Amino acid sequence: MIPIAKPYLTEEEAQAAYDTILSGWITQGPKVKEFEELFAGYTGAKYAIAVSNCTTALHLSMIVSGIGPGDEVICPSMSYIATANSIKYVGAIPVFAEVQPLNYNLDPEDVEKRITTKTKAILLVHQIGMPADIDAFKKLCDKYDLKLIEDAACAAGSAYKGKKIGSHSELVCFSFHPRKVISTGDGGMITTNRKDYYNRLKLLRQHGMSVNDRVRHVSDKVIFEDHLEVGYNYRMTDIQAAVGIKQLEKLDWIVEERRKIGAIYNEAFKNIEFINLPIEKEGYFSNNQSYSVYLKESCPIDRNDLMQKLLDEGIATRRGIMTTHRETAYKKIQKDINLPVSEDLQDRSIILPLYVPMKDFEIKYIIRSFIELIQPANVGMESHY
Ligand SMILES: C[C@H]1O[C@H](OP(=O)(O)OP(=O)(O)OC[C@H]2O[C@@H](n3cnc4c(=O)[nH]c(N)nc43)[C@H](O)[C@@H]2O)[C@@H](O)[C@@H](O)[C@@H]1N
Numbered sequence: 001m002i003p004i005a006k007p008y009l010t011e012e013e014a015q016a017a018y019d020t021i022l023s024g025w026i027t028q029g030p031k032v033k034e035f036e037e038l039f040a041g042y043t044g045a046k047y048a049i050a051v052s053n054c055t056t057a058l059h060l061s062m063i064v065s066g067i068g069p070g071d072e073v074i075c076p077s078m079s080y081i082a083t084a085n086s087i088k089y090v091g092a093i094p095v096f097a098e099v100q101p102l103n104y105n106l107d108p109e110d111v112e113k114r115i116t117t118k119t120k121a122i123l124l125v126h127q128i129g130m131p132a133d134i135d136a137f138k139k140l141c142d143k144y145d146l147k148l149i150e151d152a153a154c155a156a157g158s159a160y161k162g163k164k165i166g167s168h169s170e171l172v173c174f175s176f177h178p179r180k181v182i183s184t185g186d187g188g189m190i191t192t193n194r195k196d197y198y199n200r201l202k203l204l205r206q207h208g209m210s211v212n213d214r215v216r217h218v219s220d221k222v223i224f225e226d227h228l229e230v231g232y233n234y235r236m237t238d239i240q241a242a243v244g245i246k247q248l249e250k251l252d253w254i255v256e257e258r259r260k261i262g263a264i265y266n267e268a269f270k271n272i273e274f275i276n277l278p279i280e281k282e283g284y285f286s287n288n289q290s291y292s293v294y295l296k297e298s299c300p301i302d303r304n305d306l307m308q309k310l311l312d313e314g315i316a317t318r319r320g321i322m323t324t325h326r327e328t329a330y331k332k333i334q335k336d337i338n339l340p341v342s343e344d345l346q347d348r349s350i351i352l353p354l355y356v357p358m359k360d361f362e363i364k365y366i367i368r369s370f371i372e373l374i375q376p377a378n379v380g381m382e383s384h385y
């Protein structure tokens, strides 16, 4: 079976986890600090704060941005449900906006139409690793005095206008879930250039504790901690961070490898007239976290049929990115939502396997199977593969 995704993990990551376990310090400690410093350096942000996953990163970002009950935050419905959930966690209201058909990212014009006096922030997702147009949203945020928070769960290693994702705005949240480009099992990171945010985020992820356990552990003076506000246990462990350090060393290489596979898919499928392939505009650099193909109405095979037939041939795929407003949890609470572009994209897109390393024969097999199923009249086309 060819899976949809596979984390790239080696003996090095295993050794790093092993060494950390034998060091005797396994919860948030020196490895987390080292990973944070390296990640900040990698993205070009001043500070990085490691947390338990991207969902908790987003939750804390909402809190430090001062978003609370009754506030509105504009975000795409077409995103993993964690995006909207993080808004709900602080009692605020996710206001779903449309995405652009060719890159699955928020449409600035549609977002502007949904701004009200209650809007406090835009939660901008870099969907499947393709950067959204950050500058367009910064302009909107300046115009209407809104906060910008980036959900870069899928976008470690991606870049926008020559700069790595992570340094463009005040709060950028990353995920290291195994479905992402680099992984620590679960895990997340927030990057920021603001010292005040940095200090508060460090407190919030560890119960609001004024002097953390590690500092007290190595101190030769007795110190008592205070809990300054009601915080959370959103820590990353040192075992995870040790793995993350090794993963980060490989990130640029993994992205290059993923882009090579994406380029092979693009070349193989470029002449099929009833599909849309991913488009990377000038100034945008995707880490190819996922490879999503849109099947136009003229496509002779139904999307779900195609997924089943590929699965029958041993190839796992996924439907287009979910639309949160159509999940049961949201259907119950948010009614009369009209998002035809997002719904169409979810219903007509298919995500193909992409991971590192992918063997040549696997790539060829996927391409051949896909072309044969989608374009039975033109089977000759795939002979090249
Ligand atoms: C493109 C979207 O991808 C992800 O959503 P998704 O719908 O593709 O995720 P799921 O359907 O839950 O798929 C997760 C898949 O990711 C793989 N996976 C997940 N965890 C593991 C793992 O530990 N080891 C291995 N080998 N594989 C793992 C499995 O194939 C699993 O089925 C989310 O991460 C979204 O945030 C993202 N936008």
Ligand SMILES: O=C(O)CCC(=O)C(=O)O
Residues within 6 Å of the ligand: 053, 054, 055, 056, 080, 082, 153, 174, 175, 176, 177, 187, 188
């Ligand atoms: O919880 C998940 O499966 C995905 C969400 C995610 O990537 C995260 O919270 O880091």
